[in-house]
Amino acid sequence: MTATVDQDVEEVPSGGKVPLVELKNVGKMYGNITALKDISLRVHAGEVTGILGDNGAGKSTLIKIIAGYHPPSEGELLVDGQPARLASPKDALAKGIATVYQNLAVVPLMPVWRNFFLGQEIRKKSFPFSLDSNAMRATTLTELSKMGIDLPDVDVPIGSLSGGQRQCVAIARAVFFGARVLILDEPTAALGVKQSGVVLKYISAAKEAGFGVVFITHNPHHAHLVGDHFVLLNRGRQKLDCKYDDITLEHLTQEMAGGDELEALSHELRGKGA
Structure with missing residues (x-):
């Protein structure tokens, strides 16, 4: 990946950089149902923020708020330090x-x-209703090449590509159309080990190119491989917020799996088997 994000961003008093996206005490209500409560996180340029959680943890609701589908019911969303x-x-x-x-x-x-x-x-300038297929083919080849995707024939149906390749095409498309922050919704969930590795490489490449990446996943192993910062959601609440250097894969996995609840279940099952 050769595309880069402008790193000349404003300094904050603490000496760090202004986050590309920041959530402050964000909550979301659907009638009497609390989907999210008191969520605070930062997405920085050149970093991968792993958002982990099981089904029903609130990951989808969080995506919809950052992506502009739903406004938060409370709290504040900032982009480049501005509400x-x-x-x-x-x-x-x-x-x-x-x-x-x-x-x-x-x-x-x-x-x-x-x-x-x-x-x-x-569309062609001389014929506004006619597609400029040659320009789109050439641009697609160029942008995929920047991502390191060797796809000599862009006329093949996208359904014929592997799952990992389709994910990478989607990422390249988002970058081309102006993304600085990439929100990736469970990109490895339906992929095997090899194809997951392909996608993780491109996530790492996006980080190295200066993009802010939000990696939504329920797989702590994948998150720990590329993540710089981890936020764990549990039933709409923020259960964990830490940096890579502050947590091991084992600890992250235990927290993701339920920690004390998992240990209690293990004792119960062993007891029944005794």
Whole structure:
């Protein structure tokens, strides 16, 4: 990946950098149901923030707030240190926040280049209603090459690519259309070991290029491989917030698995088997 993010950002009094995205005591209510409560986190340029949690932990709700689908019910969302109200994903993308969802929102039978520009097609200046297919093919090849994806034929249906390759095409697309913050929704959930490794390499490459990456996952091993900062959600609450140097994989896995609850269950099951 050769694309880079401008690192000349404002310094904060503490000596650190202003986060690309910051949440302060954010909560979300759906009627009488509390989906999130008191969530605070920072997404910095050149870092991967791992958001972990089991099903129902609040990860999807958190994505929707940062991506502009839903406003928070309480708390504050800041972009580049300034309060922001995101009314739609288009608003979020205008501020450099792009989300790559697990289902990728691709059309499997369409060629790679058509999916790359889906909804944002390039049209010929002389014929506004005619697609400039040559320009889109060339751009797709160039942008995938920047990501290190060797795909000589972008006319193949995107459904014929491996899961890892499709994820990387989606990431390259988000970068091309102006993302500085990449929100990746369970990108390795449906992949095998080898393809997961491909995606993790590109997440690491995005970090090295200066992008802020939000890596949503329920896999602590994958998060620990590329993450710089970890936030663990449990039933809409923030259970853990720490940096890579402050936690081991074993501890992260234990916290993710339930810690004391898992140990109690283990004793109970052993007792029944005795």
